[in-house]
Amino acid sequence: MKRNTLFQTAALIVAGIIVALVANAFASRDRKLALVGTYPNALKVPSREVAPTVPPPIQPVTVIPTTTTAPAATATTATQPTATAAITTVGLNPAAKTPAATTTTSAPTPHSPPTTAPSEDHFLPHPDKPYVEIAFADVKTLHGRNVLFLDARRTSVYEQGHIAGAKPYSVWESDIDDKVRKLFDERSDPRDQSLPIVIYCSGGDCEDSHMLAQKLWGIQFNNLYVYKDGFPDWQQHGAPAHTGANP
Amino acid sequence: MKRLLTHPWLAIRVQIALGAIFVIAALPKIADPPSFAHMIYNYRLVPSSLINISSLAMPWVELLAGLALILGVWKAAARNVVAIMLAVFIIAISINLFRDNAIDCGCFNVADRGKTHEQRIFDMKVDVFRDLGMLLMVGQLWWAGKREEDATQD
Numbered sequence: 001m002k003r004n005t006l007f008q009t010a011a012l013i014v015a016g017i018i019v020a021l022v023a024n025a026f027a028s029r030d031r032k033l034a035l036v037g038t039y040p041n042a043l044k045v046p047s048r049e050v051a052p053t054v055p056p057p058i059q060p061v062t063v064i065p066t067t068t069t070a071p072a073a074t075a076t077t078a079t080q081p082t083a084t085a086a087i088t089t090v091g092l093n094p095a096a097k098t099p100a101a102t103t104t105t106s107a108p109t110p111h112s113p114p115t116t117a118p119s120e121d122h123f124l125p126h127p128d129k130p131y132v133e134i135a136f137a138d139v140k141t142l143h144g145r146n147v148l149f150l151d152a153r154r155t156s157v158y159e160q161g162h163i164a165g166a167k168p169y170s171v172w173e174s175d176i177d178d179k180v181r182k183l184f185d186e187r188s189d190p191r192d193q194s195l196p197i198v199i200y201c202s203g204g205d206c207e208d209s210h211m212l213a214q215k216l217w218g219i220q221f222n223n224l225y226v227y228k229d230g231f232p233d234w235q236q237h238g239a240p241a242h243t244g245a246n247p
Numbered sequence: 248m249k250r251l252l253t254h255p256w257l258a259i260r261v262q263i264a265l266g267a268i269f270v271i272a273a274l275p276k277i278a279d280p281p282s283f284a285h286m287i288y289n290y291r292l293v294p295s296s297l298i299n300i301s302s303l304a305m306p307w308v309e310l311l312a313g314l315a316l317i318l319g320v321w322k323a324a325a326r327n328v329v330a331i332m333l334a335v336f337i338i339a340i341s342i343n344l345f346r347d348n349a350i351d352c353g354c355f356n357v358a359d360r361g362k363t364h365e366q367r368i369f370d371m372k373v374d375v376f377r378d379l380g381m382l383l384m385v386g387q388l389w390w391a392g393k394r395e396e397d398a399t400q401d
Contacts, residue, residue: 008324012315016308024280024303033280033299039288042295045348048364154281172281204361 030155032174039171040214046205123223125194130217131210131224134198136237139227142198143239152201152208153231155245163200163231164240165247171211184219196223203230258391259319261384266316268381269309269329272355276306279357286353290339291346308332323392330385337378340371 024032123142126132134142143149149166151158158168169179187193197216201208213224227234235241251257276283284302287293293301308328315325336354343350349367351360352374362370 002323005323005327008321009327012311012321012324012328013308016311017304019311020303020307023277023307027280031278031280033284033303035300035303036296037284037299039295039298041291042288042293042298043291045291045346048347048349170281172285202359206359 029175030170030173033172034174034177038215040211041207046207123196123225125223127222131199131213131226133228134225135228136233136239138225139198139200139234140237140239142196142225145196147196147198150197150199150212151231152199152212153206157202159243159245161231161235161241161243162247163234164242166200167247168245169199169212171208171215176212176215180215180219183216187221190220193221194223196225197221198225198227200227200230200234203228203232206230252387253391253394255391255395258388258395261387261391262316262319262322265329265381265384265388266313266318266325269313270317273306273310273313275355275357276302276353277310280306282357282359283353285359286351286357289348289350289353290343291348292339292342305332322388326385326388326392330382330389333378333382333385337375337382340375340378344368344371344375 021035024035027033122138143163143165146165149163150169151162151166152169152171153162154170154172155168158166158170162168167179170176187195199209199212199216209226209230213226216224231241280299280302283306284298287298287302309332312325312328312332315321316329336352340352347368349362349364350371351362351367352371354374
């Protein structure tokens with residue numbers, strides 16, 4: 001390859017990068033990206049969920065398993081940097097609070113097989129795991145208690161329809177860290193951090209809600225619930241929904 | 248046959264077609280970088296810290312290379328960029344086919360289309376063949392360019 005062609009090839013790539021950075025600097029809030037993002041499990045292939053042939057009994061609450069076996073210890077080291085990264089990103093001082101690193105938990109893989117928890121133990125803080133997956137019945141109960149709901153989908157999708165009262169917290173938009181920081185400021189008291197928060201996205205293989213839960217867990221929120229089936233399920237049940245930019 | 252395949256009439260049309268494909272592919276990604284970042288994340292091949300910068304830069308490089316091909320400016324360089332990108336796409340999709348990680352390729356559309364696992368796997372195979380076809384178009388351009396150079400030297 002000629003030297004001139006090599007130079008031009010490099011110039012095209014560099015020009016593309018420069019234009020991209022300039023375009024991003026002037027992009028609107030919902031189109032803008034932070035140059036460095038923190039996305040848990042970016043290199044981890046999700047395990048495939050195969051639909052069971054026989055429907056399982058109704059399980060109102062599902063919990064991410066906690067183990068103390070050797071593989072779990074490995075998983076913990078894989079998990080905690082994410083939590084720490086979230087702390088760093090939102091500009092909080094990890095030393096100011098007891099870090100979650102003292103607990104051992106399995107990697108919060110979004111689609112790891114869940115186990116059930118007794119329904120009587122509903123909605124208690126669970127600092128040893130980033131989130132608990134729940135189904136419609138529990139979500140409805142929490143909605144009735146005016147618990148904070150966070151919508152992890154894109155803002156444009158949120159505006160087309162969302163759970164009544166839910167706030168937009170898209171993990172893919174550049175202001176997510178500001179929103180998380182603001183939430184932390186609003187709930188800086190440890191008692192407030194133990195209040196339940198429900199996070200949802202589009203159900204199915206959508207992982208945005210799990211990602212947001214991990215971000216919040218990384219800054220000590222310890223009572224997070226992921227509505228596994230998400231907004232489509234909420235709509236199917238005919239539960240209250242709003243459209244537009246306001247909760 | 249060789250003369251036919253390297254004829255300037257064919258080469259210019261292949262060049263413009265390839266350029267147009269890359270421009271068309273770049274536009275939805277430029278319009279919605281967060282969705283494209285999500286697509287890149289789904290590949291599970293790019294480290295967390297590089298996802299955003301990749302999703303910002305890649306579409307603009309695609310666009311510039313496509314425009315260069317259409318306008319006939321820096322043809323050889325644009326051809327190289329297109330070839331590198333196609334090779335990366337083919338490898339990335341193939342790895343995920345091998346891992347049975349069904350994804351939307353995000354090649355021309357960055358919206359989640361809610362497909363089943365089987366539909367996605369089928370589409371990924373189609374995408375690999377389509378990209379291989381485009382790589383053949385790059386090969387044709389390279390061959391025609393080389394023949395043109397040889398003719399100029401003679």
